[in-house]
Amino acid sequence: MKKKNTLQSRLFKNYSFIMSLILILCFIILSFFYIHNEYRRMIDYLNTLTSSIANNIEQETDKLSNASMNTIYSKSLKSCMDNIDPQAPDWNLITEVNKVIGSIIGPYSTVSQINVYSIHNYMVGWGTFSISQPAVLTQQPWYKEVNALHGYKYIGLPSMNEEFNKINPYMKSRYYLSMYRMYYDSAYQPQGVVEVVQDCSIFFSYLDELCEDNPELSVQIINSGGDLIYPYKSHTSTPGYYKSVQEGTVYQNTGNIVYDENGNRLFLTWKGEEKSGWNILITQNTRYLFEKIYPFLLVFTGFLAAFLCASMYLCFHVAKNLMLPLNSLKTQLEKINLDEILSSDTSLLIDSQENTTAEIETLFEIYNDMYLSLKDSSESIINAKAEEARAKLFATQSMLKPHFLYNNLTNISIMAENNMTPQIITFCSNLCRYLRYISSDGLANVDIATELKYSVSYLDCMKIRYGDKLHYQLDIPDELKKIQIPKLTLQPLIENSLKYAFPNSPPWIIRIAAAMEDQFCCLSVSDNGIGFSEESLGTLIKQLDEIRHSKDIYSIEIGGLGIRNVFLRLLFMYGEKADLLITGSQNAGAKIVIKIPIGK
Incomplete structure (x- = not known):
């Protein structure tokens, strides 16, 4: 025969189920809010970094832009460049150009180099090194893009400078970033191009330090043409998830989930920098979030297990205390037999107990009345049976x-x-x-x-x-x-x-x-x-x-x-x-x- 559950076990199971359900729900809710809060904090942190990088890029771009504009607005420099004959350059004019460039760069070397290209196919540069030589402007690799912008700045891709490598072999492994701007005469006729060169280790110094301090972060800077600007030493192509940025399916300054080529799940925040025209992307593997919240979840799970054990213990004692009056009644009922009923002993009667409910007290009274009635009825029946047997x-x-x-x-x-x-x-x-x-x-x-x-x-x-x-x-x-x-x-x-x-x-x-x-x-x-x-x-x-x-x-x-x-x-x-x-x-x-x- 299948053993039936006792009332105490049912109470214990029900109380335990309710308490466990409440604790687990609290655990789920608190865990959800904690994870959501950590997620928001991480996204806010990434957005803050993105804005900080954008501000730094803007400052560095302003340095290049100011240097190029100061060069363009120097009348003496333009006059000297117009008067230099590529076939027989005047060193006095070249020296004057270098002085002007030197004054623009200043004693703190805000930029690495400024090169001025004349429409008369001659160029003069000063900064990291001094250079003057014939140079056909229209044959420069960047000329087409610069000419199309009609005086607006154009920033090229980071690259090693061959001229620098020739002059100073120790600069062979350095990368440089150049900003180009066409300058015109009073009739708005092209007169030449100003190239402002900056060492990438200076331009991106803030980014380098940031990536070194946060190895879990991945920062990419991509220009409007989809070319990778940073990391400048990287030979990899533009990441595949940048297509989502171009298509507008991921939004600026928000937390986005993307996947890289290896299928890794990433958090992505990005922001467009207006002055350079670049898009700044920061990604972080989602596992770093879970590594951060894992200790909390582990400790919280331990507390949950402890609370569950404590609640089980509490539920057991609550069920046991609730069942004490009924167990007392059950014990008395199990003791009832014919000998006990016919004896004069009244120990099977249940006295009123403290801390019992009105229903339990009524049940005790009904039991006592039933026992006394059963005792009287049994005595009458036994006496009648005895008389019958005697007869x-x-x-x-x-x-x-x-x-x-x-x-x-x-x-x-x-x-x-x-x-x-x-x-x-x-x-x-x-x-x-x-x-x-x-x-x-x-x-x-x-x-x-x-x-x-x-x-x-x-x-x-x-x-x-x-x-x-x-x-x-x-x-x-x-x-x-x-x-x-x-x-x-x-x-x-x-x-x-x-x-x-x-x-x-x-x-x-x-x-x-x-x-x-x-x-x-x-x-x-x-x-x-x-x-x-x-x-x-x-x-x-x-x-x-x-x-x-x-x-x-x-x-x-x-x-x-x-x-x-x-x-x-x-x-x-x-x-x-x-x-x-x-x-x-x-x-x-x-x-x-x-x-x-x-x-x-």
Whole structure:
């Protein structure tokens, strides 16, 4: 049978489920807000960095732009450049140009180099190094883009400067960034181009330091043509997610999720810098966010587990305390049995308890009323049953009296015919004593000692009649003689032996014995007579089974009621635990055993 859950276990499970659900929901909500807050903080931090980089780029671009504009607005410089003959350059004019460029660069070297290209195919430069040489302006690689802008600035891609490499081999690995601007005469006719050169390690110094301090960050600067400006030493192409920036599917100053070529999930923020026309992109792998929140989630999960254990413990004790009154009632109900109900003990009543609810208190009152009513009803029923059993016991005993008198009057008649006057006198004396015993209606039950005493009187009567042909033996321990049995238990069995067992030759022996077997006192009457045939033994056992099931006194008729009458009265007195066993075979004697339960 499937074991049912107890109310306490159900309360514990329900409380635990509710508490666990609340704690887990709190954990999920707090974790969500914490992760969301960390996400916003990271995005805000990336946006702040993007703005800071944009401001720095703007400042550095302004330096280049100011240098180029100051150069363009220098009339003496333009005049000198116009007068230099590429075939025979005047060194005085070149020196004057260098002085002007030197004054623009200043003592703090705000830019690395300024080169001026004349439309007369000559160029003069000063800064990191001094240079003057013929140079065909229209053949320069950047000329087309610069000419198309009509005086607006053009910033080229970072590259190594070949002229610098020729002059100073130690600058071979350096990258430079150049800003170009066309300048015009008063008639707005092109006169030349000013190139302002800046060392990338200076221009991007802030970015280099930032990337060194934050290795988890990836910064890219891309110009309007989609060319990678920074990192300037990188030979990689523009990242694939830049297409989303061009298409407008990711927005400036917001947190965007993109994927690189390796499938890594990245946070992306970007901002366009107006003066340079560049887009500044900062990406960070999302795993850095989870690495940051992982310790918090680990600690918080530990607290959650501790709170869950504490809540389980609390729920267990709450359920246990709620069940204490009901467990007390359950314990009292389990103790209820017939002996407790019939006793005068009132310990099974439940007293009022403190800290109980009105419903529990009402339940206790109903239980106490039920117990008292059950006690009264049970006593009435037991008394009625006892009276009924007593009446049936007396009825079965009264059936033996006429049967006994009939048999013994027959014995007296036979003795009289044989002129056995002295024996008749002794017989009648013993018979009167025995009749006085069986006629006393005060007791339905007697102890074995009393029953044995009067059974011996009956046996003495029979010895008067049969003389030395009859012998009897007694083997009953003293400790068993106090056991109660129905009155007239042994005499009918002895009489059956005398009547049916001895058509054979004497001596005739009847043995009465008693012994303990398990929890039963086994009282037996045995003889050395002719025993039972298989047919008669089967019939008798069948009749005893019918009596056990029916307990009907009207099924017993005078003339054949010895063994059956004894068995019926045993059942009335001891119930179903009592038994009567018959053993014996033909010409091998018979034995009838009465099994009396001890402790009834």
